[in-house]
Amino acid sequence: MPDVSPILIDRLLAISRALAGHIDPGTAFRATAIEIGTVIPHDHMDLAVLSQDGRMHACYEAGFHTSWSDLAQHPLPTEVSPIRSVLWGEAPYLLADDALCDQRFHFARAIDGPIFAARLRSRIVVPLRARGGIIGALNISRHEAGCYMLSDVAVAQQCADLIAPYIFALIQTEEARRAMLAESEARNRVELLRVGASQLTEGMERERRRMAMDLHDQPLADLARMARQVSALRGQGVARAAQLADLELEIVGCLTELRHIVDDMRPSVLELFGLRDAVEAHLNRSVSRAKPPIAVRIADTSDGSADSLSETMRTALYRIVQEAINNAVRHAAPHRIEVLLASTESVLRVVVTDDGQGCGPVDPAAHGGIGHMHTRAALIGARLRFGPVSRKGGGTRVVIEIDRDPAGRAAATPAEMPEHRAVPETA
Numbered sequence: 272m273p274d275v276s277p278i279l280i281d282r283l284l285a286i287s288r289a290l291a292g293h294i295d296p297g298t299a300f301r302a303t304a305i306e307i308g309t310v311i312p313h314d315h316m317d318l319a320v321l322s323q324d325g326r327m328h329a330c331y332e333a334g335f336h337t338s339w340s341d342l343a344q345h346p347l348p349t350e351v352s353p354i355r356s357v358l359w360g361e362a363p364y365l366l367a368d369d370a371l372c373d374q375r376f377h378f379a380r381a382i383d384g385p386i387f388a389a390r391l392r393s394r395i396v397v398p399l400r401a402r403g404g405i406i407g408a409l410n411i412s413r414h415e416a417g418c419y420m421l422s423d424v425a426v427a428q429q430c431a432d433l434i435a436p437y438i439f440a441l442i443q444t445e446e447a448r449r450a451m452l453a454e455s456e457a458r459n460r461v462e463l464l465r466v467g468a469s470q471l472t473e474g475m476e477r478e479r480r481r482m483a484m485d486l487h488d489q490p491l492a493d494l495a496r497m498a499r500q501v502s503a504l505r506g507q508g509v510a511r512a513a514q515l516a517d518l519e520l521e522i523v524g525c526l527t528e529l530r531h532i533v534d535d536m537r538p539s540v541l542e543l544f545g546l547r548d549a550v551e552a553h554l555n556r557s558v559s560r561a562k563p564p565i566a567v568r569i570a571d572t573s574d575g576s577a578d579s580l581s582e583t584m585r586t587a588l589y590r591i592v593q594e595a596i597n598n599a600v601r602h603a604a605p606h607r608i609e610v611l612l613a614s615t616e617s618v619l620r621v622v623v624t625d626d627g628q629g630c631g632p633v634d635p636a637a638h639g640g641i642g643h644m645h646t647r648a649a650l651i652g653a654r655l656r657f658g659p660v661s662r663k664g665g666g667t668r669v670v671i672e673i674d675r676d677p678a679g680r681a682a683a684t685p686a687e688m689p690e691h692r693a694v695p696e697t698a
Contacts, residue, residue, distance in 0.1 A: 313411045322346060331343055358407070369393070371391075394411070402439070504518075546577040546588065567608050568610070587648075591653075591671055592671070595623040595644070598640060603628050603629070605627035609624045623668070627666060652674070653673045
């Protein structure tokens with residue numbers, strides 16, 4: 272390395288001062304780019320940074336931005352970098368008079384588009400070194416061809432050697448911060464699942480007690496009355512046709528009531544025919560006795576996407592929709608309820624809309640049916656939103672969204688949720 276002139280020393284000190292106080296690698300780099308520009312004029316500058324294992328690389332840009340900036344949030348394999356020869360230590364530096372036609376930057380799968388788009392002709396690429404290894408590279412470019420010489424490479428390397436330890440420390444700090452956030456989010460998910468499972472267990476116990484009361488108050492009471500009627504008929508020794516007809520009607524009514532309870536306990540239509548038919552069956556059954564009548568409509572533009580869900584996710588989704596319909600019928604006094612199933616390449620969406628009285632603000636931590644809806648949604652990784660249909664507050668729209676993977680299937684659930692075989696509790 273040639274002797275450093277006093278002017279360059281002064282410029283390097285200015286670069287050092289520009290680094291001070293920054294805690295983000297990108298911000299720190301952009302602050303130094305201005306000072307580096309006083310010793311090496313440039314139109315564009317970027318910093319390629321390797322991951323700890325060297326397999327991936329990110330990028331920070333100063334001045335105007337190109338698509339390379341996306342690498343700051345979404346790193347790509349180092350093997351596709353146009354400057355991989357420097358990042359891998361195969362070349363001590365790169366000096367190009369015209370990078371547009373310099374094949375060192377262009378090879379199969381190289382992300383070299385910005386070189387052409389931004390007309391980055393003159394280029395200097397020097398390595399960043401810290402702790403005895405290469406951690407990245409400093410890239411300096413101009414639009415004109417033939418702007419840089421070997422002496423500029425030496426100055427660029429001095430700048431890179433100055434900023435490399437600081438940038439390395441910031442990157443390590445940023446990675447540690449992200450690791451802490453990821454660990455904290457993981458702990459929060461575990462706690463959410465624990466609380467959610469506890470809430471569902473408590474809800475199941477309440478449902479069991481209510482189901483026992485439902486059985487006692489209606490079917491068991493009907494069966495006890497029918498047993499007394501049969502006993503009386505046997506005592507009479509003969510039964511008239513009218514008496515038998517009345518008894519038959521009571522048995523049919525008791526069976527119907529039991530079927531409703533069993534259907535709510537285990538949605539057999541969902542298992543046999545899929546989510547769309549199960550929702551339609553529940554929608555029609557829910558409004559069958561409504562006074563005044565409630566009009567219903569169901570539309571499915573999802574091409575059966577919901578039926579590619581796991582049984583656990585499909586059942587939980589059905590329970591959320593079931594509860595939304597129940598709440599509308601029992602509390603909103605609507606004239607119409609609509610259910611829409613739709614999907615895109617990335618999202619499966621179910622929307623339940625009514626034109627009733629509206630629900631007002633909804634507390635996700637509330638107990639009861641709405642609380643169970645939020646818990647179920649959280650346990651399968653779904654997003655649940657409540658809102659008014661109109662600005663005046665009339666009607667309610669409930670939206671459930673589940674992310675899908677690139678192949679079109681639903682994304683994996685955070686955890687398996689215990690099946691809830693009980694009638695959903697109302698809000």
